[in-house]
Amino acid sequence: MTTQTRTQPPAISDWQEHLPDTMQLKSSILGLEEYPDFIKWLDADGMRLPAHLERTQVRSAKTDYGTYDGEDDWQGEDEDNEVVDDGLDISELISDLNEDDWQGEDEDNEVVDDGLDISELISDLNEVFAEYEEVFAMSDSTAPQDAGWSIANGEVLKCQTPIEVISILKSSTLTSSEWDTRRSSNLRCNIVLRKWYNLERSLLFRAYSSEGSLVGISQKALSEFHPFLSDIKHEIATACEILHKGIIKHLKDLLPSEGDFAFDFYLTKPGSKTKKRTAKLMGFHNTDEKLLFGETLPSVPEEEQQPEVRVIEDTDDVVDCGPAAFLKAGLPMELRDMSQLVSAAEAVDNSQGGSIQENVNDVIKMMQQTQ
Numbered sequence: 001m002t003t004q005t006r007t008q009p010p011a012i013s014d015w016q017e018h019l020p021d022t023m024q025l026k027s028s029i030l031g032l033e034e035y036p037d038f039i040k041w042l043d044a045d046g047m048r049l050p051a052h053l054e055r056t057q058v059r060s061a062k063t064d065y066g067t068y069d070g071e072d073d074w075q076g077e078d079e080d081n082e083v084v085d086d087g088l089d090i091s092e093l094i095s096d097l098n099e100d101d102w103q104g105e106d107e108d109n110e111v112v113d114d115g116l117d118i119s120e121l122i123s124d125l126n127e128v129f130a131e132y133e134e135v136f137a138m139s140d141s142t143a144p145q146d147a148g149w150s151i152a153n154g155e156v157l158k159c160q161t162p163i164e165v166i167s168i169l170k171s172s173t174l175t176s177s178e179w180d181t182r183r184s185s186n187l188r189c190n191i192v193l194r195k196w197y198n199l200e201r202s203l204l205f206r207a208y209s210s211e212g213s214l215v216g217i218s219q220k221a222l223s224e225f226h227p228f229l230s231d232i233k234h235e236i237a238t239a240c241e242i243l244h245k246g247i248i249k250h251l252k253d254l255l256p257s258e259g260d261f262a263f264d265f266y267l268t269k270p271g272s273k274t275k276k277r278t279a280k281l282m283g284f285h286n287t288d289e290k291l292l293f294g295e296t297l298p299s300v301p302e303e304e305q306q307p308e309v310r311v312i313e314d315t316d317d318v319v320d321c322g323p324a325a326f327l328k329a330g331l332p333m334e335l336r337d338m339s340q341l342v343s344a345a346e347a348v349d350n351s352q353g354g355s356i357q358e359n360v361n362d363v364i365k366m367m368q369q370t371q
Contacts, residue, residue: 009284
């Protein structure tokens with residue numbers, strides 16, 4: 001590693017290859033600059049997939065149901081699921097769909113060739129999925145917490161297909177902003193794909209380092225009380241001290257030059273053989289947000305003393321953090337406003353009668369009068 005003056009904590013893509021695997025969660029790094037057409041697609045307006053992917057998606061969906069060859073039934077179905085002849089003939093439509101130059105369902109939904117080809121990225125993502133099965137996708141150090149609405153697999157931010165990865169990155173203002181900042185600073189931009197783990201919020205912590213010493217550890221979930229944490233403070237500190245030593249040893253040249261930094265880690269459950277917990281590095285931060293330490297961090301502990309560990313000790317100590325972070329960004333404002341409008345129109349419909357469209361117009365008029 002090359003020694004250089006640093007003012008900001010390192011991104012995951014900076015330190016991932018330098019830290020031992022035992023000290024971090026599994027992840028893969030893809031260089032963003034390797035996929036110029038993907039960058040063009042990210043920078044373009046709208047959420048439509050590149051044309052070559054849209055066609056692939058449709059053809060894939062068709063083959064899920066067999067191939068129609070113009071005969072009376074679908075090829076690929078078994079005898080128990082025999083299709084009864086209903087007298088309907090859609091062979092002309094199927095023929096149009098099977099054309100190699102398929103251009104969409106109708107003129108208004110025509111797939112225009114945009115000249116973009118991200119098949120190499122899709123191939124590389126498939127290789128990652130072959131190893132991890134499910135991933136958490138992000139930019140160099142920023143999670144797309146504002147884009148969970150873009151995938152609908154039941155678990156926010158869990159990606160199970162390449163399309164979900166590119167969709168969530170396309171939808172996130174947070175990740176694109178970080179990439180813009182790194183580009184302006186001539187820093188390499190990367191896609192970070194972390195193996196999906198069902199992490200328990202109670203075992204997420206933030207640690208603080210000053211002058212090369214670990215000075216404090218705070219529970220991250222400030223709105224949650226977990227009684228068992230008070231009983232394992234020594235284990236938390238011990239595991240974090242081992243991780244901190246590894247960070248200083250392997251990442252010294254990547255750390256902020258002034259020497260003060262914070263890092264998040266996940267505390268594993270006791271191992272089946274060693275019965276010991278280990279700390280896995282999640283990412284680095286500056287020390288501005290001190291969590292349970294309030295305004296001031298503890299001083300450097302005396303030799304042989306462990307750093308102070310603070311957790312929520314009682315239900316009365318739970319911090320009211322307000323609405324979940326990025327809740328208002330969980331759905332595009334247009335869709336949110338439209339859902340409110342329809343709900344209001346339905347309420348008018350129940351009380352006054354009339355069509356939904358007529359009631360939508362009435363609600364719009366009422367909203368305009370109150371502005």
